Amino acid sequence: MNATSQAENQALARAVLELDVNNHAGVMSHVVGLFSRRAYNVEGILVMPVGDGTKSRIWLLVNEDARLEQMVKQVEKLEDVLAVRRHGADHRVFERLEEFFR
């Protein structure tokens, strides 16, 4: 594979993960620790409380590579993670934020 096509591939192969979690001080650490421990970079993170504030939603933008399947299974195992949904890179949640990063 030549350099350009590799870069193109990387640009394309993104995934967005949507996590429902309990809202307390350690949850982010638990989630991102799973990625950092595997040297799996998280490209983008968004978190906000939902409903009455006992739960939060975490949005993660990650590179789609062969380990993603295993990553999702590991995230699902966390006690404070209630649900994980996987979206394509075209999900709008990060797109709308782009103007804050110009």
Add this chain to the structure above:
Amino acid sequence: MEKQTTETLTGAQIVVRLLERQGVRTLSGIPGGAILPIYDAMSQSTLIHHVLARHEQGAGFIAQGMARATGIPAVCMASSGPGATNLLTAIADAKLDSIPLVAITGQVARAMIGTDAFQEVDTYGLTIPITKHNFLVNSAEELLEVIPRAFRLAASGRPGPVLVDIPKDVQNQAIEVAEWPAIGVADPIPAPAPELIARAAAMINEAERPILYLGGGVVHSGASGLAVALAEKAGLPTVMTLMALGAMPVDHALSLGMLGMHGARCTNLALDECDLLIAVGARFDDRATGKVAAFCPQAKIIHIDIDPSELDKIKAAHVGIAGDVAAVLKMLSPEVESHLRKRWLTHVNGLKAAHPLRTPGIDDARTHYGLIRAVADCLDDEAAIATDVGQHQMWVAQAYPLRRPRQWLTSGGLGTMGFGLPAAIGAALAEPERTVVCFTGDGSILMNIQEFATAAEEGANVKIVLMNNATLGLVYQQQTMFYGERIYASKFKGQPDFIKVAEGFGLATVDLDKESDPRAALAEALSMRGPVLIHASIDRQQQVLPMVAPGAANKDMIGG
């Protein structure tokens, strides 16, 4: 919650009461400033026996020994700061071997957290990657939920360690307790999908050269009998991981013993030929598989495990079944046809005869294999066998006739030197009627030798068999084999007098080097009650063979 009359209790008293209600009768730890309220409350407990370890790592492994022997979550305790950091190795070890453990640590008062207070470390942060789950408790009320939940999590699904960090002011906070929560028990596990069971059964029925591959999950799930029954019904030669030893008696006609890095040639050769691998409660660890791409190259794979994240992690399964292995085997067995499988079993028996495990010197009690056999000859299957980490561990794994699940206590995943003595003490405390043998090396024993004091104080029925080769033997072996015989930092220039050391701690001792009849001396030492050090010099040049070089394919074994 059940109704009671309201009591005013401190967080510390609540912890102790919840442990009592949970059925905890023995736990191990070391006190210190930040956990003193809990110790003070525990001093009033007539139900809990606190075993004072001499190092928190010892306390962690004592708890592990209890949990490994019984399968029930066990508890260790430590103070904040160095107490907590000393526990980390034992917690990480429990994580890798899926041992149910509840570690309770004291923390500085909430108002001081984050100020670099005396003996403050981020115990919560440190333990995130080595626990199944962890808690930093924020109020005494929360303890009523967190403590039972810690036990539930430790025991549920794939077992593992849970840490509860409790700030000192939370321990001292008094609240009204009107009702007590239910104790924490393992969650029920969803039944496996019947269509997957049917597919797995069809694959087993169609296979010509199947092998059953048992891992530690079989022991955790209490599924050993079911696994043996399945093997017998379907005519399945059976291999075991280090963690599964004892699940099928090694002398069972279908047993091929331990697979992998130090498995017998016949075992790894049979795996190389199999057309179906039925992995049960096993995780395709690199010490078991060798080079993964070359592991069972012709085989389809059925993988049964309680942890869905294990399926397809290392090797993609043709059928992956997430579920409790006992429940799966119960459903699977009736659908599997009885099969004598004469051709394959005859072939496997031929491999066994041609390439058996070689155990030179097994009849001479002054050799490494001979000593292990001589110990076994003095004991029955009721004895429990613990090891430390090194050559002695692998020799015992190869040569001790393990026949009972939970008979075998060894640090598999983390491979922690220093595991053996405290784990053996824990097993002996949990099941005082058993004789617990700890095979150790002269390197490993020094890593937690302070626990001799605990063993003596508790009168723990442990027999420490110290196989002294005056080296860090497994390192010496690797340097000999793979580093051009450049022996460095693995040969001890000086050694303590282990007999005197043990005597100084109050242990009975036997030095087999000085005995004219080592078997008789061994028999006598093993029949004594209480802790005994049995010392035996062995030849430093002996190696664990066969050996698969790290990263090599299992079929390319060296030696043996």
